[in-house]
Amino acid sequence: MDNSCEKKYKKFEEMAKLFEVLSNPIRIGIVASLAEGPKKPKEIRKELGVPQPLLSQHATILREFGIIEKVDRFNVKSPCRIKDERILGILKAAGLKLK
Template identity: 45%
Template sequence: MTLSHGDVPLHPDRADELGSAMSVVAHEHGDAGPGALADYPVPPPREILAAAGELLRALAAPVRIAIVLQLRESHRCVHELVDALGVPQPLVSQHLKILKAAGVVAGERSGREVLYRLADHHLAHIVVDAVAHAGEDTA
């Protein structure tokens, strides 16, 4: 199965294709203003780099990656994530807490359960790209 983002491969081999892929991402997220294509003529401000580092740290665990991939499909409660991932409930809850603190996921109470969802589906693309890239390295 080839993972793709619309008609643009997630990991293009040529620079011109990468530029095209970046245009698709910018188009999907509206006009994000200067630097929307991450084409910085100078390094971004330290605050932006620090925030990006925190976000990537929040995503940097196999269980959290798996949670994001699950939530990409639909909203899930903790027990559904436990069943899907095959890991203990306290571990899923701990990772959800980290993802929630980083603004990656949001929870909404539904009766006795909390339904978790991605706060921004744009973040799922980062995870899908990372998984696809890792798969290329092992192929």
């Protein structure tokens, strides 16, 4: 790919990464759960029916991408919340019913 093509498609790389992050049903479930408001990891785990290590792994990916955050970043058991509200619009546009 020549340099001019790279510049044109560079702006789409971040969007492609976002869709890659959202390509997992557990991560979508976490975001959908948090659309109702901040929740502790234990609450999300019970709601989704997934083991704690699996929930933690997927929540970490969402945090690293800036989609969710801990209410108190110094407390391991702190509730999580949506950090970037635009994600809810994307999921609604995809047909997901959110509260």
